[in-house]
Amino acid sequence: MPNSELSLSPTPAPLARIMRSGRVVVCPIDETLLLVIGAGGPLADQLPVEIDEDATIQAIASIIGWRLAASQGSATHGFAALVPVDRESSMPTTLRFGKDGGGKRYIVAPRTVSTGDVAAMLKELAGPQVVHVLGRLVDVLMKPPLDPRKLGAVTTLLKAGIARDGYIELLGESHDDAIALKGWAHDMAAGVCRAVVRAEDTSLADCNVAVFPRNDAPEDAVGFLGLLSADDLPRARDIQGIFYRGRTAWRYLAVHERKFVAGPLETPGHIRAMLLQSQSSPQVLLRLREAANGFDGTETISSLPLPVRLGVDSLYQGDEGAFLISGWMLDPDDHVQSVRLRRGRAEARLDGTWTRTERLDVEDAFADRPEFKSAISGHRRSHGFIAFADGLVGDPAAPLYLEVTLRDSRRAYMPLHPTRLSARHAALRLLNAIDPTSWALPEIVDRQIVPFLTAARANAPTIETVIDVGRFGEAVGAAILVAVGDAEEDFAPLLGLLALDPYTRQAPIVLVQQSEQFRRRAARIRQLAEFYRLPLRLVSVEGSGDASDLARTAAQAMDNETVILLSASLTPANPGWYQTLVANYETKSGSIISPTLAYEDHSIRWAGSTSLDRADHLQSSRYAGYPVGAVNRLKLTRVQTASLECCIMPRAALLDDTGVSPTYLGASLKGLDLALVLSRRGYESYWLPVLQMLGSDEASGAVSAATARYVERVDQTLFRGRWMQTVETEGTAHNEVST
Template structure:
């Protein structure tokens, strides 16, 4: 295997993999590029860094979206990186770089193996005129030095030079990740241009007319920009109408490169109208009479393909060879990167290139220019493009009452689920079925129709309130709607309600409410799903925001406090982790039974997941210690987190060689229970986890190992089943392999538990965490087993208190959905027919 091949590692650092792809060497810096992908091709889930031979570490904190990684099936989220760092002393090619994910190295590679090349600055000259100079340069010499290489100059006609300052950040550039907020752009107005030209002893006329312009960074040429006669008209400032100009000369193209079919002279995004406007000219007469055509707008980070309204208009400067055009491309995204080109399908596909100096216009200037060129103020909106311009714009008011038909819509709550989007709850009454689509608009964002991710809910109060005005045959006028958006800028949001007749009304939205467990209960509390609805509603509406809300609440959780009662063993054999919620009195009963045989070699770790009971638990623990002499550690959480996070908080405080996860309502019958479970692991290296044999109070079986079965009435997800549950116990068979064991009593090595990160916290509150842990252990080639001689009583869920509202059932469905997405391939459905739900 070659050195390059050996540099690509897979399935390391919790499923991360990555590669250093290229190194560019500057006078005083190195520019390193590559990628790191997390599990299942997601974004890195741990800290990523580059280690240098001198022992220093450079963190990689920003990742770029890479289309090539998505096309190759490597990553679906931003995983590319670009990092500049000081050049080490000596031969740079001889050193090795180490890419690290968390504490684990992903790869180590010598620079010489990457065929390093000399760094050349990147940049672009966006605009040149006596009133404005604009563009950008990426050259780490600007902050690494030397000073002479950091000099940026505009060269006119190959001889005259004007020194330019960098005065603007450019977060739109992929290089901004390497620049860490440093200035990459220059945006100079009339006064700044006049001052710079005067300082160079030149005339401002050099910035207009027939001249050749180039950028130099440290003496290296970046780009070339030619004047009007060579490039179809002079560069025009944003927001102005092109003046008459001489007929353009033929475009100078590289040998073998096809000549463009036209040019984009200006473009910009309208948040009010929800799309991009493009203006310029296209060759020939093919645009005459065309009102819509298929269009593809290609940007650096996205390609938008739609049926676009278009309109031609006279362009005296190109009248001998073409016609002016304006095209509108609807899009929810207002920031897809730099424009690469536009394609219009007329008689054939027309490829239209950005002209030199084209830039994005501000919305006010953009719409004023479009309306002026089309004469929109004096013409009736008969064409699709004029109809777009005639659409009402949102002014911050509720305009539903002004629509020609009755439409009632209220938004009772908006829940923000960071990384997933928003959830809206309220009610909607459309007695004439006049609504064509409801969309959410925020800053630079337009959602898909809400009907695509909508659950109708019962609201008999709405039916009763409107019964004297409309004939209503049901009460499902409430709704829960999910707006998918991985990123959504904060600020004013509103709904756009479009009618079948074309009219549009607006509805302001309240500010998003708080998150936490209360938000999850609110989201799930009023929903009842039929069996055939479970999968679709979990996929499209409930699953993503619930998981995101849970991640948010855990990310903001506070640190626990730790209290030791009595003297704990210095080097415990096993740490027994017991979460407490509700019935904290079970601590006393457990300690009483455990004291009969002692825990001299082990430590007892209680995790309180019920903060209001903090003082009561400390008093109870002291009392139990005085009575039974068993020392214990109390891990006191500042907020309720749920089963998995509580156990993980206990794991972080444990010192034992083994970990025992034990429920507070599980009581030992057999004194050797823990010795048997640990002994099985010590004797058999193929075992990853062992579980106890649990019975009800009457001695019938509660747990003797778990299997899995798909339950059609619950989404057809695979659920953990307990074979023999409720039956009389048969003679013991000792250690028995099982598909999985319950988290009510399971033992594994602490290093394995730490390697796996404990229980997966994406299972909200509690459900499926133990099954998931067992399957992750089996995926490592280790087995699960139950020891039928390690017998304990299990009071089963009495520790959680009385059942909650219906939201808890829905939460089980969400956790089942999460489990099925990860492990469903291990449990094929009994029937290949996925369109028919079969209920037993």
């Protein structure tokens, strides 16, 4: 079918009358270009055009001319001219082609025509020459800049009169912005050609082409292997065909109805299978070899014939496409140019921002191998790396892999399977895996973990299960809300204390846990509640292990308007503490009231906070270290923020939309963050010295004692980034008002 043509638009009014009368018809391409169709004598390829008999308004026209099969009066040649114009003015009425006021004058037909009409006219005027005329016209239109309207005109012209030339039998998707093609054609030439890709949305692409002999193709046809490259290519399965610039003219390649669409992992193998027998320019063959060397789902780093090896110890995927990766790379001779984490078309370069760590175990593992023995020196031991990667939010089903590019342009790959965790748990796991004495740990915290937590935005936690034990529905009064965090492994004694107090054993108690903890402990908690005859509601929360998030989520499963937050790690030091808190709250309804937090030796841990007045003071806790006897006679005191480890507050405060907060690793600064937000929303905070709760400083069970100070460093960095600029701005404004 190489000589058949695509369908044409209906021919407009007969052209003979227009040509005999010295008229031209005009098709507006865009706001700056007109396509003019006419007939007359032979014209040069470029001529000045005088518009509306005004010698000051001239443009240089590009002209495609041809001899008419049959002369029409004095007209022996037809022409298609592209005339640059200023469309802000009205459509021209006359055009004069020629120099110095001479040349041929044409009257512009009052009615413009469409690009489809132009194609039909050219078929009538050019006859069998229409393919070459349209091809030359398209070549001129394709010169940059090529805006969407020009591309639309090009597509219409190509559809109207370009001959079919073969078929595309295979379309191959890739991880890069490229699509592989395989098929046969008559006019296809090796090299790089321009192509217009037909799909729902037409796009323009470059096509790198190699050709090879095919015995199963029609006579004089060759097989071809192509690679389409562009920024806006459609999906391979959506391509209907391509128009391409062949050796002699523009041609059309249709996609065969029995096409095969290869996935990104299959495409490199199809290219490799045909590449050895294909011929083209060195540049094209290099481009095809790169595509053939693409990721096909297999690990190829370990088979490199160079002393380069790489391994991954852990890969955590947080929220919003954020990743935290820990591994090692042995490259003693500096063969590696770059290391990238890739998913589909998204990528993140790791080697420019990663933190290197000492890994003697890696060096020892390869020291006896001949290819590494001579290259490894005792002076370079930073073979490990930890890196944060962001922005890989493409198709979650697309494979994730590492791409190592060598300095000689070769590439090798390692497929990866990330562990899906919340950003908080991922960071805690990584911190626990690092040697706490490592000199690189501060840089890992500042350059990898903090950015990872900042980029990852956790989804809002949700209630998974609610179970009532005892007569919870009949209990009245302020509800005691116990949020069980990571560190609270054994809270049975707290349930026993609540059962011994005549007031608390009648109060509604809500105990909330993260879903994983809930599944392990629900049966035991239920047994204890039934034994103590406590009115208890068990709440399982999916998506968070942070105590503040647990409490705020559990508040949705309560009807009580007043809530007493109580950390499972605290122990009441005073009898009657429940009714004392409730009585003071009744005098300050709608506020947040906290007791003194003390150590088990009855020295003060927290006794009210002052304002955050300087960037190096996160929180000034008054009387810290004093014995509780020094303050227990003081009255209810207004403070900057309450402690959410233990407080009485309105349930509405927990349900307030406080916006997105950083993903803190510990509970202390997360609680302070929420307390500051509530303070700025108008909730007054008070400290009640007469009551004390006993407990130790936060010691998260999720990290070792040696790593705990780095957890604190992470949280302080996140907290300062969120609040210090606000605090300093407020302090400056306060000083200016005072002055």
